[in-house]
Amino acid sequence: MTAGPGEVFDLIRYGRARTRGDLQEVTGLSRMTVAQRVDALLAAALIREAGTDRPSGGRRPTRLEFNIEHSIVVAATVDTTHSHIALTDLAGRIIDDDSIDLAVIDGPEKVLHGIAESIESLLERTDTPPSRVSGIGISIPGPVDPRTSRPSQPPIMPGWDAYPIAEYLRDALPVSVPVLVENDANAMALGEHSVGFTDCSSLALVKISTGIGTGIVINGRVYQGIDGGAGDIGHVRLGDHPDVVCQCGARGCLAAVASGRAIAQKLTELGIEASSGRDVGELLAKGNVEAMRLTHEAGRRIGEVMATVVCLINPGVLLIGGALASSSLLSGVRETLYPMSLPRATRNLDVRLATMGDKAGIIGMTRVVVDEVFASKAINARLNEPEPVG
Template sequence: MSLAGSAIVVWFTDPMSDPDRLNGGASPGAGDMLQLLLDGQARTKADLAHLTGLARSTVSARVDALLASGLVVPAGEGLSTGGRPPSRVAFNPRVGLVLAADLGASHATVAVSDLGGRILDSTTRPLRIADGPAAVLDGVLTDGRALLEAEGLRGIPLVGIGIGVPGPVEHSTGRPYNPPIMPGWDRFDVPGYVQRTFDVPVLVDNDVNVLALGEQATSFPDVEDLVFVKVATGIGAGIIAGGRLQRGAQGSAGDMGHVKVPYSPESSHAPGEDRDLEELASGTAIATALRAQGLDAVTSSDVVELVRNGNPAAIEATRQAGRDVGEVLAMFVNLLNPSVIVLGGSIARAGEHLLAGVREVVYRRSIPLATQHLAIVQTHTGEKAAVLGAAIMVARHILSSANVDAYVAHTTTRTEIPA
């Protein structure tokens, strides 16, 4: 298999600067050396010696090992200060492929990317997540195999698979945990099932977490503190703090849909009545409220269509949903102090009404210092944001210093990058 096009690799760098990344490491190995090249910039051995403080002979040996592994490739010549121009090297995203899958309640998108996060090809099919893991994953594997066998991709090894699912996931095992809209998936061994077909690392995460990774990579690569909120059939948040995705101890971080919403005069629930955010502001909840007013609304898509057609009741219900989301997000802002909050999901596609409701409450209820430079925006990414995030999740794992060191140590046997 071969990859086409240039790579976009800045997303895999450590959030620290180059010198800080290696500060305190007495002798960075080949894996640490590679981290300095994951920003896509070609460097000479002298550049790397300057950044690491290592002897040129040590740098040369490690760069040569990376060259032999295929993880870096020659990238032309640097500027000469007299004599022969020095050679430059750069990260090679063509060394491996990643399969990424975004599973929704009624669709599956499968994509193949290089290790730089560049989506090379993708396909989307309708499905019912409620049909169970075997039926759904078999479809994903069929689509993935077809993508990998496409002309121009044969010969490059598959090195990992990433899957986003619409429910809670115990990230350490990749098993969905009591997912409300995924009957039959509870504690199902997704990685084990997939590895029957592809014997590579398989990472599984909640869909909003991979959406957060995709949004940051695409629209906010320089932002280290970001919250992505998905408002659809359910409500959840993907939290990036200090440049790293925060999953919590068991993988349930960001489950804001089950946070109790404080009462406010504008809210649709009675004083003293405890209501979860999903019961008030999800697409299903909005549709239920509109049906009570005699409107034909069953799904999130019905709500969006009514809003786009200018229905006053649907517009107000969506704006109120934004206010309720804002009540919970104000707590996020005070606790986490993000730079950016991104609203996505089907209800966010209804226009500015959800966004306006969120802004109205967050800016009013959060402390001034936390909102001084806070941006609350709609998602800028398209339909491939989730598969992009799943690909990034896998690439970061594959390209970790420890995995790269292990891979370089096995280059004589040309084995795949180990898990």
Template sequence: MVELSRLGSARATGVGEILQLLRDGTPRTRSEIMEITGLSRSTVSARVDTLVGLGLVGPAGEAASSGGRPPARIAFLPSSRIVLAIDLGATHGTVGVTNLAGTLLDHTTAQLDIAAGPEAVLDWATETGRELLRASGRPAGDLIGVGVGVPGPVEHSTGRPVNPPIMPGWDRFDIPARLGRAFDVPVLVDNDVNILALGEHATAWPDADDLVFVKVSTGIGAGVVAGGTLQRGAQGSAGDLGHVHVPWHPGSTRPADDDRDLESIASGPAIAALLRDRGVDAHASADVVALVRHGNREALDLVREAGREIGAVLASIVNLLNPSVIVVGGSISRAGEQLIAGVRETVYRRSIPLATQHLSIVQSRSDETAGVTGAAIMVIQAVLDTADAWDLVPSSTITTTSPTGGQR
């Protein structure tokens, strides 16, 4: 079992340093590792041997010889461990298994009602996860953690939802403890938008250190990646875009004294309400999307106007954080180009030129499995980005030379 409480004490000069180096997928020789890290030959050999023994790295062919026997290369083995990922939405649930690169190996999706409560929903997730793990044929020790995304605010340090508006019965429920009893590994929980941001960043924009993912659906939220790291804030509530009050701006169809928050103006249900006011039968985000795809003029106009309102808020975000990419996802974004066009129209007009000089505003490239991919990446980052490889196995099973020459 990986103890997350031990991750903070991982030594930067331990075997974890070499693991981080090899995680970029580039095979390297021991000599190349020595040159990059500055470690001695004996230290590199001992730590590489440890990683090989753990199954985290393995042979990857030979390098060109400069005379004599060609040196062997080693590389990170993503298939050496697996992660269980759970994505819970308002009306669906997806459970998947990934490797250490976040590649989805298998998954199951089913319709469910998050309002059924934590016990019923997590019972389903637990049994589905066990079935997938059995089907994988992997030993229990290969599982390094469980990642969970839920459609509500989460106190990230505890993994507990806090006053989630569409999750009755979930307030302060201890999800990590509940799932930890079933799988005996660390369990990490976050809100669905942060999970989507992690997945989108890792799979579609890995070189973008500053990215904002905006989900426009039943609600509106954002996941903020700054300096390559997801920003959760002090308690985990960073990115609550939906409760930002929207400033009036030229071109807005709202009265100048309308100071409602973004969710009440531009979410799927808000657009549907405006359509009903115009005599169009619409009650939910899915109705709005269907109307747009069928070319309904009122729906097209209102979705574009929603994009402008979202852009008015995002313009402030662009000026403040200067992201290189804004990714727009969620059900309303799948209606077509109208939403994105509205966002671009306002952001580019209301942001400072330097901040938009190289800014891309794009539609999400993710599919319906993006949530489980992001949940798995959350676990992988927590365990591998900060952990020494010692933390992947009981410390009593490993003995090797420490940087100071002692035994660990």
């Protein structure tokens, strides 16, 4: 293998090599070349020395690790009724954050203006110079076209189709860094994977909030599909609800029957006020019996569709996340998922509630940014660049 500084950095970042000796062994590079690569990465503060590995006497090799304080990331998650904005270190640990009520139906300008203002006030509040920011990541509750990084006909985000989110934020903010856009379920799946399931080579997360979406992580990477549509299960048509009109305009979609929005509508008909997935989540937390019954029933419908997903990708872990994630939802999903799937597809499947809540999306978006900004190719380009003069 040809191991430039970027490849050496990758080995250290993912913990596949922890010392100079490991690097020599893994790459086959000479001791001198390894020393040069490591020195360049240390000088750029991309890695740091972290004490010793073996306290067993004799020579103690210095342990090398990714310097998660090299710079910071701005990560934001846009939900239908509110947005969460955070400054994080490169491991996704929150330095400071803000939650603001912003409705996606008010359109991209209003929401992105609010987010840009919040980012500026977070930078100010934490005394962070804009030059410390290495990238911005933002997740949205709709599909993202992987070629353009723009929303791709998002059913619950009127006015956002093909909107240049990255360009808007770059223009609005005093930072000139990559802005990456990702689907919210994908970001949550990646966040949960990065923290609790790094050993799982195939993980799916279904997010049930106002809408329904699935994020799929295969071998540590989000699987987006050709048009960013992978996992967008909310608009799969159910056979037995031909009359129910969905927000996307079609009839009989899973989301029209089993989403937070659909449950909120049914609750409203019963005289219980609710309009979003978040409202339903609050009722569930209070133990509202009708909300629990309807959520359990929704879980059963989601389990039917997830049976196909599980048979298709055979994941090791299926996480149930989003505002409606609750024991009512989980038990409903299990009731239909298992009998409708082949035993082989579920015998090693762990179906459980996601544990990180809203933070999963923040950590996932940090990871998306770090994977891009600190990719081995980007590191090689950065370290081969002559230092700017003056």
